[in-house]
Each structure stands twice: as structure tokens, then as C-alpha cells.
Amino acid sequence: MQTKLFFLLLTVFLISIGCSDKSDPIVEPETDNSASLKDPDYYAPTSASAIDKDDLISANTASSSEHQNGSDIEKTLDGDKKTIYHSRWGNQTKYPVDLIYNFEEKNKQIDYFVLYPRSDSNNGIILEVTVYTKAQGESEFKKFKDFVFKSGNTPKIITFPEGFENPGAIKLSVTKGVNDFVSLAEIEFYKRNTSLEASLSVFNDKACTELKSGITKDDIMAIENKFVQNMALAIYNKVYDKFRIGNFKSYPYPGIIASTNKTSTYGIYDNVTGIYVRRGTEMVVFMDDFEGEISLRVVNHNEGFGGIDYVMQPGVNRFKVDTEGLAYLMYQDENEYEVKANFATGKINGYFDIAQHTNDDWKELITNAEYSFFDVLGEFAHLTFTTDDLRQHTPDITELIGLYDDIVDLEQDFLGLYKYDRANKTRMYFRTNTHQDMYMYATSYRTEYHKGTMPALCNPSTLKASPWGPAHEVGHVNQTRPGLRWLGMTEVSNNIYSLYVQTTWGNDARIDAEQLNPYNNRYEKAFTEIIADNLAHGEHGDVFCKLVPFWQLQLYFSNVLGNEDFYKDVHERIRVSDNPSSHGAAQVEFAKICSDIAETDLTAFFTAWGFLKAVNADLDDYGQGTITVTQSMVDEAISYIQSKGYPEPEMKLQFLHEQNLHIFKNKGALSVGKAYVSNKKITISGTNNAAVYQQERGGAVIHISPRDAFTVTSFSPTDKIFAVGYDGERKEISVQ
Numbered sequence: 001m002q003t004k005l006f007f008l009l010l011t012v013f014l015i016s017i018g019c020s021d022k023s024d025p026i027v028e029p030e031t032d033n034s035a036s037l038k039d040p041d042y043y044a045p046t047s048a049s050a051i052d053k054d055d056l057i058s059a060n061t062a063s064s065s066e067h068q069n070g071s072d073i074e075k076t077l078d079g080d081k082k083t084i085y086h087s088r089w090g091n092q093t094k095y096p097v098d099l100i101y102n103f104e105e106k107n108k109q110i111d112y113f114v115l116y117p118r119s120d121s122n123n124g125i126i127l128e129v130t131v132y133t134k135a136q137g138e139s140e141f142k143k144f145k146d147f148v149f150k151s152g153n154t155p156k157i158i159t160f161p162e163g164f165e166n167p168g169a170i171k172l173s174v175t176k177g178v179n180d181f182v183s184l185a186e187i188e189f190y191k192r193n194t195s196l197e198a199s200l201s202v203f204n205d206k207a208c209t210e211l212k213s214g215i216t217k218d219d220i221m222a223i224e225n226k227f228v229q230n231m232a233l234a235i236y237n238k239v240y241d242k243f244r245i246g247n248f249k250s251y252p253y254p255g256i257i258a259s260t261n262k263t264s265t266y267g268i269y270d271n272v273t274g275i276y277v278r279r280g281t282e283m284v285v286f287m288d289d290f291e292g293e294i295s296l297r298v299v300n301h302n303e304g305f306g307g308i309d310y311v312m313q314p315g316v317n318r319f320k321v322d323t324e325g326l327a328y329l330m331y332q333d334e335n336e337y338e339v340k341a342n343f344a345t346g347k348i349n350g351y352f353d354i355a356q357h358t359n360d361d362w363k364e365l366i367t368n369a370e371y372s373f374f375d376v377l378g379e380f381a382h383l384t385f386t387t388d389d390l391r392q393h394t395p396d397i398t399e400l401i402g403l404y405d406d407i408v409d410l411e412q413d414f415l416g417l418y419k420y421d422r423a424n425k426t427r428m429y430f431r432t433n434t435h436q437d438m439y440m441y442a443t444s445y446r447t448e449y450h451k452g453t454m455p456a457l458c459n460p461s462t463l464k465a466s467p468w469g470p471a472h473e474v475g476h477v478n479q480t481r482p483g484l485r486w487l488g489m490t491e492v493s494n495n496i497y498s499l500y501v502q503t504t505w506g507n508d509a510r511i512d513a514e515q516l517n518p519y520n521n522r523y524e525k526a527f528t529e530i531i532a533d534n535l536a537h538g539e540h541g542d543v544f545c546k547l548v549p550f551w552q553l554q555l556y557f558s559n560v561l562g563n564e565d566f567y568k569d570v571h572e573r574i575r576v577s578d579n580p581s582s583h584g585a586a587q588v589e590f591a592k593i594c595s596d597i598a599e600t601d602l603t604a605f606f607t608a609w610g611f612l613k614a615v616n617a618d619l620d621d622y623g624q625g626t627i628t629v630t631q632s633m634v635d636e637a638i639s640y641i642q643s644k645g646y647p648e649p650e651m652k653l654q655f656l657h658e659q660n661l662h663i664f665k666n667k668g669a670l671s672v673g674k675a676y677v678s679n680k681k682i683t684i685s686g687t688n689n690a691a692v693y694q695q696e697r698g699g700a701v702i703h704i705s706p707r708d709a710f711t712v713t714s715f716s717p718t719d720k721i722f723a724v725g726y727d728g729e730r731k732e733i734s735v736q
Contacts, residue, residue, distance in 0.1 A: 043234035043241060045345045048282035050227035051196065051318045057110050057167070057189040059101035066097060073099055076187045081308075084118045087182040096130075097182040099172040101189070105136050109191050110167045112159040114311045116186040119153050124183025128176035131158060136168040150253050154295045154330050155311040163191075196316055199225035202232055206315045207288035207340040209245045211235060227284070231344050243274035243350055244343045250292060250333040252425045254445060261415075261422050262575050264477045265444050267382050267429030269299070269375075271329035273341075276349035276371040279324040283310070283345050285317045290339035292331065300325035301373040301384060304435050305446055312341075326371060326384070351375035354401050362397045366390055373432065376401050380408035382427040386434065389454035399460040404430060407471050410504055411478050411497045416568030422575075428474055430457075440469050442476035449473075464505055471501035483574035483593075486586035487625045491543040496550045496567070511544055511551065512658040512706075518680075520707045523548060523657045527692065527704035530610055531654060537610035538587070538617050538627045549609040549654070556653040557598060560664045569597045584629040587611055588637045601646040603638050608654040612637060652728040655691040657706045663689045663726050670725035675733040677715050684708035684733060690723035694730070 064073040064085065071086035076099070087093040103110075117125045128148050132141035149156055164170075170189070174182045202219055204210045211220075211232065220236055223229040234240040254265035277283060277298050285296060299307035300323050309330065310319045326349060329341060349371045352362060366374060369387045376383040376390075376397065381404035394400050408428040417423045433448040440449050447470065449457055456462040457470065475494030479485040484493045503509050511522035519525040526545035529535065540546055557566035573593045580586035591606040606612045614631045618624065651664055662668070673686020684693060687708065695703035695712055697719050703712045721733045 039237050040230075040234055040239055041237075042239050043231070043244075045284070046227050046230045048227065048284050048318060048345055050225055051284050051316060052193045053318050054111075054193050055191040057103065057107050057191055059187075059189065060104050061102045063100045063102075064098065066092075066094065071183075076184050077101075079186070081116050081119065081185045083185070084124075085182075085184045086124055087177070089181075091180075093177075093181055096173040096175050097177075099174065099184070099187075100169055101171075101187065102169045103167045103189075105166075107167055107191075108165065110160065110164045110170070110189050111192045112157055112313070113170070113187060113189040115156040115158070115184060116188075116309075117153050117155070118183050118185045119306065119309075122153070122178045124181035125149075125153070125178045126156070126172075126174050126176075126182060126184065127178060128174070130173045130175065132171040132173060133164055133167070134169040134171070135164075136166040138168060141169070141171050150256075150332065152253055152255075152332060153309070154293060154297075154332065155309050156293060157311050157313065196225060196228065199223050199228040200316075205288050205340060206286065207245075207342045208232075208235075208286040208344075209288075209340050209342050227344075241348050243348050246273065246341055248329045248331055248339055248341055250331045250335065250337040250339075252334050253332040254424070254426050256334070257422070257424055260575070261417065261424075262480050262483070264442070264479070266424045266426045266477065268330070268332070268426065268445050269297075269328045269384070269429060270377075270382060270426050271331055272351045272353075272375040272377060272382075273327045273329060273343060274349055274351040274375070275327040275343045275346040277321045277324060277327055277346045279321065281321045281324075281346060283317075283319055283321055283343075285312065286342040286344060287312050287314050287317060288340040289314045290331075291335065291337045292333040294339065295330045297328045297330050298323050298325050299328060301431065302434055305431065305448070326373060326375065347371075349374065351377060352397055352401070353377040354379065354398060354405075359396060359398050362394075366394075366397075378402065378405040378427070380405045380412070380427055382429050384429070384431045385458060386432045386451055386454055389432070389451070389458045393455050393458035394460075396460055400458065400463065403460055403463050403467070404428075404470065406505075407467060407474055407501050410501050411471070411474055414497055414500050414567055415478055415480065415571045416565070419565065419568050420572050420575075428477065430470060440473050442473040447473035447477065465507065467501050467505060467507075468498055468510060471498040480571050480574050482579055482583075482586050483577065484571070484586075484590065486580070487583035487627045488538050488546070488619045488621050490621050492546045493550065495544070495547050496554065499547075499551050500554070509551070509658050511548060514544075518711045518713075520705060520710055523706045524704065524710065527655070527706070528702075531608050532694075532701045532704050534613075535610050536613040536615035536617065536629070538615050538619065538629075539610070549605070549611075552605075552653055552656045553594060555656050555658070555661065556649075556651070556664070559661055560651070560653075560656070563598075566597060570594060573597060583625065583627045584615070584633060587627070588629060588633050592637055592640055595641045595646060596644070599644075599646050601641055601644075601648045603641050604648065605654050651726050652691065652724070655704075655706075655724060655726075659706060660691045660726070663691055667726060670723060670729050670731055672723050672731045672733045675721040675735045677735055680713070680715060681709070681711050682715070682721065684721070684723070687723050687733060689725060691726050692724050693733075694722045694724060696720040696722060 062073045066088050068086045068088050073085050075083040076085045087097050130146050131144040133144050134141045202211055202215050204212050220232045248271045251270050254268055258265045294312040295309040296312055297307040297309045298321050308323050347370045349369050350365045352365055372387055373384050374387045374390055378401040412423055429446040431446050431448050432451055434451050475497035479494050499509055522544045526548040530540050557563045570593055580589050591611050595602045612634045614629055616628045618626050668689030671688045676683045693705045694701045721735055722730045723733055724730050
């Protein structure tokens with residue numbers, strides 16, 4: 001049997017040799033192109049080398065009207081975006097600052113050039129520039145166009161619609177830069193490559209998102225460019241991944257609304273793409289026609305918040321990525337625009353969008369994610385959290401993003417941003433920080449959280465029970481400055497919003513529930529150490545004690561009197577008023593604003609809490625400073641408030657707290673029982689409707705407690721205990 005098989009195989013082999021004789025040419029049978037290529041069941045990009053890049057035109061020399069030593073114009077031509085040109089430091093920059101680039105005769109045309117601003121800061125970023133051109137053989141520059149740019153670190157592209165033929169030189173005459181400097185990281189000049197036009201004719205749009213009506217598979221197989229053919233075939237067979245094509249809208253630059261709202265900036269990464277790019281990848285992105293400026297930013301979240309920008313143009317864009325990470329479309333414009341984009345390369349990481357996806361989609365999306373970070377979009381919030389933590393700790397993504405949405409929504413409402421049509425157009429950004437040993441913090445464009453916090457922050461149950469961290473950091477972004485964030489207030493006024501979120505979600509107020517020996521809570525510590533000790537507000541070091549009076553204003557005007565707009569109106573008055581001249585002036589002005597908004601004489605309240613007390617204190621509030629309130633400033637503020645003829649409140653709101661809200665609402669009549677003293681512990685029984693209890697020694701109040709059992713520093717036989725009612729009535733309690 002084996003012998004027969006051997007001879008059979010040998011015969012086949014010999015026949016095959018005979019058929020391949022060079023003298024006997026092979027005749028290929030005619031084939032139908034539409035049947036020769038197997039229909040793909042998924043899309044895999046072919047080599048991007050089939051997509052020709054635009055031709056880079058190199059300037060052979062360059063000069064500038066001025067530069068800082070070590071930051072000459074050659075830095076804009078060295079291919080390194082980390083080195084920069086900079087005009088002279090100090091106050092020496094003289095406008096216009098002229099940057100001139102010269103070209104050799106062999107360059108026949110320049111279609112556009114790209115300005116890459118510095119990425120390390122805004123200093124010197126070009127805001128206003130006039131472009132001049134000079135062709136080969138010409139002696140004088142001719143004006144091309146004036147350009148005005150918004151401040152920002154995204155690349156700017158300047159296009160010659162008809163092409164600049166026979167370029168001899170291009171001059172940038174800069175007339176305005178950020179902080180009265182001029183800087184530039186890199187400049188690149190290009191001639192468009194048109195070799196792909198015929199291959200793209202099967203598409204309806206420049207973004208290549210859909211085929212023209214009537215396009216057949218034969219038409220696709222006739223496409224000369226294999227990259228485009230492969231992409232078109234996937235679209236034809238409806239296997240092109242949905243995350244590769246998207247509609248993206250423009251968002252206002254967050255700094256503009258932050259400036260008018262006197263807050264910090266919300267996020268800039270709203271246009272998530274779901275595309276994960278590996279280092280060294282040749283990206284191919286097709287863009288439809290658009291207005292304004294767009295770049296693609298690739299962010300390696302393992303290294304930080306920032307990324308590398310690649311300028312986008314209508315049609316095909318091919319570029320090599322020098323980093324890895326998630327891609328975001330940067331489209332900032334005050335006008336409302338929209339653009340279609342097609343990411344033909346890169347890997348699919350996906351994202352979750354509450355407007356598009358459901359919990360049923362969640363498991364598949366997070367399971368298939370390729371990168372170590374994943375984007376989740378809500379209505380008001382944007383999370384970029386570590387993928388493994390979302391997989392492990394987030395069973396219900398709609399509930400989780402709903403909670404983060406609610407944090408942002410509640411705080412914006414509290415600040416009056418909805419009432420006064422000032423709501424942010426971009427989302428608040430929450431990001432896991434894996435590259436620094438930082439717990440939680442807020443800064444421009446984002447709030448960040450240590451990876452160790454993710455089990456709690458990715459789980460809806462634990463977040464709802466303890467929202468303080470994110471609410472606190474969002475509060476930092478929302479702080480209205482400087483009118484409600486003067487020296488010593490950085491970790492205070494943001495917590496008004498933290499408390500609002502915490503209590504709105506049904507949790508106990510931190511300053512009421514959190515115990516700290518020897519005091520029952522922060523109320524007791526603040527009552528005793530600020531009010532009883534007659535301390536100026538700025539002199540106390542506990543930020544939670546300093547928070548108490550701000551929260552009492554909310555409890556009184558909103559919870560007791562039902563005026564839910566009190567703080568909305570206070571914030572708006574701060575926003576529309578001129579900024580105070582000093583930290584002390586801001587503190588005094590706040591007392592005046594609150595009195596005006598409430599139409600109530602609040603001088604007694606603000607005096608009790610030390611706002612209207614003379615002080616000259618050195619504070620360390622993320623930097624050393626001095627807060628000064630003079631007696632003349634105090635006198636002027638009191639005179640101003642009293643001149644309005646406002647009534648004084650009938651309640652002593654400086655003694656208001658969560659546990660006695662019912663007493664203030666019902667105006668309960670005060671009655672007293674007995675006080676029992678055991679060593680330093682005092683226990684009250686049989687007393688009704690007491691707002692607080694006071695220990696008095698020698699006619700001076702030395703301890704104030706919101707609870708009927710409290711520990712004092714010492715107790716003398718001559719000391720007295722008083723119960724204080726909502727209206728300030730005091731009744732002595734007999735001590736047993």
C-alpha cells in the first residue's frame with residue numbers, strides 16, 4: 001500500500017514539473033474581480049504606506065527681528081516641539097515681532113503651514129499675526145491676511161487657498177502674544193499630495209464615511225489604492241467598526257466661560273474617539289470639510305494628562321504618532337460646528353456614552369477595551385478611569401455616571417449657573433492618576449484621583465454613601481474667585497458645595513457627624529474656638545471650622561426660610577462685581593453681599609464669626625500671604641449694611657446646625673432641666689428646644705456645644721451652664 005502511494009505522489013510531482021516548463025507559458029483563466037476577494041467579516045487596516053503624505057517643504061534659512069538668547073528662530077525648524085523660539089524676556093519685546101522663513105527656488109508651491117504653540121505653558125502663544133509672502137525674484141513682501149487666534153496650545157493651520165507658487169519667503173508679523181511675549185515651538189510648510197483623489201471618488205464625503213449610491217463591489221475592486229480599497233470593502237460589507245466613524249461637535253474653549261464665571265476650567269476632552277494608538281503607529285484619519293481648527297490629541301494617560309497634537313485638515317491626514325494612548329478630537333470654537341471623522345487606523349478601545357449605550361452594552365465594551373484607561377461620557381461628567389478598576393468595581397455604569405453627572409449638576413445649580421444662563425458647555429473631567437503619588441486634586445481642565453481610590457470611586461454604592469472626595473475636587477474647580485476664595489479659603493469655600501452634594505444625597509453633614517476628641521463635632525470646635533474665643537475668622541487654622549458659618553447661611557436661608565436661591569444670587573453678585581482689592585476686602589465684601597442678597601442685617605452673625613473683626617494674619621494657603629482687615633474697613637462695612645435699613649434676623653443663626661433645624665423652623669419655646677457634671681463631662685437632661693449649651697466662667701462664655709452631652713477642658717464649682725434658644729434667649733440650667 002505504501003509503495004503504491006509513493007509512486008502515485010511521484011507521478012503527480014513529475015507532471016507538475018512538466019507543466020511548469022518556461023517554454024510553455026501559463027494561461028490564467030479569466031476571473032470576476034467581485035468574486036476573487038473574500039468578503040471580510042471584520043476590518044483590519046492594510047499598510048498606511050499606501051497613503052502618500054503631503055510634501056514637507058523645508059525652509060533653508062530663517063531670521064527674526066528679536067529673540068531671547070538660547071531661544072532663536074532655528075528652534076522652530078529643528079523638528080523638536082519641546083524647544084521653542086521666544087522673544088526677549090522682561091518688558092523688552094517690541095511689536096511687531098517678525099519671523100521670516102526663506103525657501104529655495106526648487107520649491108514650486110506651498111499650500112499651507114502649521115504653527116505649533118509651546119505645550120509647557122501659554123506664555124507667548126501667538127494671538128494676532130499678519131502673514132506676508134514674497135515669491136522668488138520679488139524684492140518686497142505682499143500682505144496675505146490677518147489672523148486672530150484664541151489662546152490655547154493646539155496647532156494653528158494657515159492655508160493658501162490657491163497655493164503660494166514659487167515661494168521665496170514667508171513673514172509672520174506678530175502683533176500680540178500671551179503676556180506680551182511671542183513664542184513658537186515649531187513651524188512646518190506643506191504642499192498637498194493629490195495622488196489619492198481618484199481612489200476616493202467612490203465616497204460621498206471627504207471623511208469617507210459612506211459610499212456613493214450605486215457603488216458596486218466591482219467599483220470597489222477597481223480602486224487603485226489598496227488601503228482605500230480595503231476600507232471601502234469593509235464599509236460596503238457593513239463590517240467597519242462603529243467607533244471608527246463619528247460626528248463631532250465643536251466646544252467653546254473652557255477658559256472663556258471660566259473667565260466670565262470666575263472659576264477654573266472644565267474639561268477639554270469631550271470629543272472622545274474610542275481609538276487607542278500605539279507608539280510609532282502611522283495614523284490615517286479622514287476628515288470632512290469643517291470650519292475652524294481641529295487637531296487630534298493622543299494622550300498617554302499612564303504618563304499624565306497632556307498629549308501630543310496632530311493638526312487635522314479636510315480630506316486625508318496621515319502622520320506617525322510619537323506616543324501611545326487614547327485619541328481625542330480637539331475642536332474648540334465659540335461657534336457651533338460639527339464635523340464627520342473616520343479613523344481608518346488605530347485599535348478600537350471603545351467608550352461608553354450615556355446618550356448612546358446602555359448597561360447591556362457595558363460588559364462587552366469594557367471587556368473588549370484594549371488600553372489601560374477607558375472613557376465614560378455622561379451629560380455633565382466625563383470619566384477616564386483605569387480599565388481594570390471599571391471591570392472589577394462597576395456593575396452598573398449608568399448608575400455610576402449618573403452619580404457623577406449629579407455631582408456636577410448639583411454644584412452648577414448651587415452656584416446659580418443655570419439660573420443666570422452660565423452653565424459650562426463642556427463636561428467636568430475626572431481622571432485616574434497613575435503617574436504621581438497624589439491622592440486627589442483639581443487643576444486646569446480636570447480633577448484627578450489616585451488609583452488606590454478607584455475601588456470606592458468606581459462603585460456606585462460606595463460613591464453614593466461617600467461622595468465627598470469628587471464633590472470636594474469639583475468644588476475646587478467651581479470656586480468663585482477671588483470673591484469667595486480669598487486667602488485662607490482654598491480648602492474652605494469649595495466644601496460648601498461638598499456639603500450640599502453630601503446632604504442632598506441623604507448623607508449626614510460631615511461637620512455634624514464627624515467626631516473629633518475632645519469635641520463632639522466641628523460645630524462644637526468652631527463655636528468654642530472662634531465664637532467663644534472671640535477669634536477673627538482668618539486666624540483659625542481648621543478649614544472645617546471656618547466652613548461652619550458658610551454652611552449655616554445655607555441652612556438658614558434655604559432650609560429654614562425656604563430661599564433656595566440665596567447662594568445662587570450671592571455667587572452671581574460676586575461674578576458681576578469688580579474684584580476686591582485685597583483678601584481682607586474680599587472677606588468684608590462677602591458680608592455686605594450676603595446682607596444685600598438676603599435684605600437682612602447680618603452684621604451680628606459676621607461679627608460673631610470674626611469676618612467683621614480687625615486682623616493682620618500671615619497664612620499659608622498653598623503659598624504664604626497676609627490677610628488684613630482694618631478697623632476702618634469693619635466700620636465701613638457695618639455702616640454700609642445698617643444704612644440699608646434691613647431688619648435683623650429674629651434667629652441667632654450663628655448657633656444653627658443640623659440637629660436643631662426643627663427648633664428654628666418651629667420656633668420652639670425654650671425650657672430647661674438639669675445638668676450633671678462628672679469630671680469634665682457634662683450631661684444635660686430635661687431641656688427642650690435648646691439650640692446650643694454654653695459653659696460660662698466669670699461672666700465669659702468659654703465653651704459652646706450643639707449636643708446635650710459634651711466634654712469641657714475644665715469645670716469649676718462657680719461655672720454656670722446655660723441653654724440658648726433659637727432666638728438667643730438664655731436660661732441657666734442648675735448643675736447637680
